[in-house]
Amino acid sequence: MKLTDFSDDELKTKQSELLGAYSQFKEAALSLDLTRGKPCTEQLDLSNDLDGILEGFFLLQNGADVRNYGGILGIPEARQMGADILTLHPAQVMVGGNSSLTLMYNMIAHMIPRWNAEAKETNSKVKFICPVPGYDRHFTICESFDIEMINVDLLSSGPDMDVIENLLDKDPMIKGIWCVPKYSNPTGHTYDKETVIRFSQLGKIASQNFRIMWDNAYVAHHLTDSPAQLHDLMGESMQAGTEDNLVMLASTSKITFAGAGISFLGTSEKNLAAFEKYLTPQMIGFDKVNQLRHVRFLQGGSNLATHMSKHKNLLDPKFIMVQKKLQEALGDKGIAEWTKPEGGYFVSLDTLPGIASKVVELASGAGVKLTPAGATYPYGIDPENRNIRLAPTFPSLSDLEKALDVLVVCLELASTDYLLSH
Ligand SMILES: Cc1ncc(COP(=O)(O)O)c(C=O)c1O
Incomplete structure (x- = not known):
């Protein structure tokens, strides 16, 4: 059901559930990073044969x-x-x-x-x-x-x-x-x-x-x-x-x-x-x-092409995980939209207006670093404060899964606050 259709009482109940989940994440003292689009170690390993390949020629x-x-x-x-x-x-x-x-x-x-x-x-x-x-x-x-x-x-x-x-x-x-x-x-x-x-x-x-x-x-x-x-x-x-x-x-x-x-x-x-x-x-x-x-x-x-398909095999599960987690948690809530890329290194997530920086701040408080809100805009200013860039390539699949669990709770929490005050 859409969060935007909730009554104030329903939103308050939801908010306290989310606060409970959020404080559990805080206690877990996570340290996860979804910021920069870097290849993971397994991707770098695909090219280790560069070392020594010239054999003196x-x-x-x-x-x-x-x-x-x-x-x-x-x-x-x-x-x-x-x-x-x-x-x-x-x-x-x-x-x-x-x-x-x-x-x-x-x-x-x-x-x-x-x-x-x-x-x-x-x-x-x-x-x-x-x-x-x-x-x-x-x-x-x-x-x-x-x-x-x-x-x-x-x-x-x-x-x-x-x-x-x-x-x-x-x-x-x-x-x-x-x-x-x-x-x-x-x-x-x-x-x-x-x-x-x-x-x-x-x-x-x-x-x-x-x-x-x-x-x-x-x-x-x-x-x-x-x-x-x-x-x-x-x-x-x-x-x-x-x-x-x-x-x-x-x-x-x-x-x-x-x-x-x-x-x-x-x-x-x-x-x-x-x-x-x-x-x-x-x-x-x-x-x-x-x-x-x-x-x-x-x-x-x-x-x-063969080499890039090896990268794809390593990255596919991560991009699938992002879609799965976002869809499961947010698919029917009407509080976020995100892209489903067919290539590249990122997923672009749009929140309700004005709360992207709050989501990033909440995630940081629970040990998950996200790319600063606004970074995808000139001067670091997203006029609507909605866009968050997700970079799923570097973390392990299990770290990515944990980070996404935190992200969706932070997003729902910030959205609930927003809906209660609008
Ligand atoms: C669009 C785009 N251009 C350029 C770069 C950096 O390229 P290089 O490592 O060749 O300087 C990146 C890295 O994230 C990128 O996303």
Whole structure:
């Protein structure tokens, strides 16, 4: 029965039951963490063969020695693998170090002098569109460059394109947009074909030097046997003549080792040449030994699907557990909605308005750390205070089960308080 249909007396009875359950959790002195989307140890173990895989062979087919300096855009074999992952031509791809975030940050740092010059001329500020809920570290990059962020709703088809087109049409200081187009962090949504095609046209509406930051962090991270299909944005953009507006990113952080993978950046050849020039004073090259290890381990990408299905086998029970627990406890109560992702690392949970932070606080009081409410929004401010990102990959299945038991009680308790006071 819906909690929203309860009388005040029924709600009070429910509240005291929930308080009893809550104090039992407190006594149990739990220490559980559902905060960051990290792979679990068993997932990391899937890639242990990276260690020692080169067996002393450091030469590439073109004769280059990966132990030595050089090759800032990456080894050809890894550029080809990145091109296959991102559906690009190898000449459009560079391979970086262990973090695609570093490449994103550097791309913004590379663009910011141009954007700021324009902002100064017009006495305004550089702005970015941020589909929400979204990934907090994208927002942190914007904050670090003092880029103003504009929230736009992420729908199940992708960001609200009507709103985006309208904003770009009106404001020439909007210089970019963050996207996680496949199995989005945190909702799990994949942009549909019409949305992708509309993205390819944005460069025609936006002012000069507009960049779509297409962060395909979960491109290969399926949780079903029939992976979602993401339409080819570079293909569409090249047809539309807007490929300079596109920056694509991915990494092996959640394919091999989160702390020791390789990353990819894809863009037009013209942009890549300019970015190479920007990077050159910083370094002579990224870690090519690790690039070669990855090429060997993933057989140039040809065994990527098999490897990812092993991740899926480890993650499936956890994502199923989240759905089961939420459905059992909250399915008929009318107090929460949540996503059922077909890939990626997260489940996005929406509470009644105004209580997400209370739920997180209650859970913390009972020893369960949740991602801070608001983290999925720019400036850490969720205007409706409703969204909570759940990250089920890292804890063991039994810890996850305990943490979810606590979460649902905290959510029901905060909802009961809310309903009694409204
Ligand atoms: C959307 C998204 N992009 C990027 C990253 C981080 O990628 P990397 O480890 O390559 O820096 C994450 C990690 O959680 C993510 O969720």
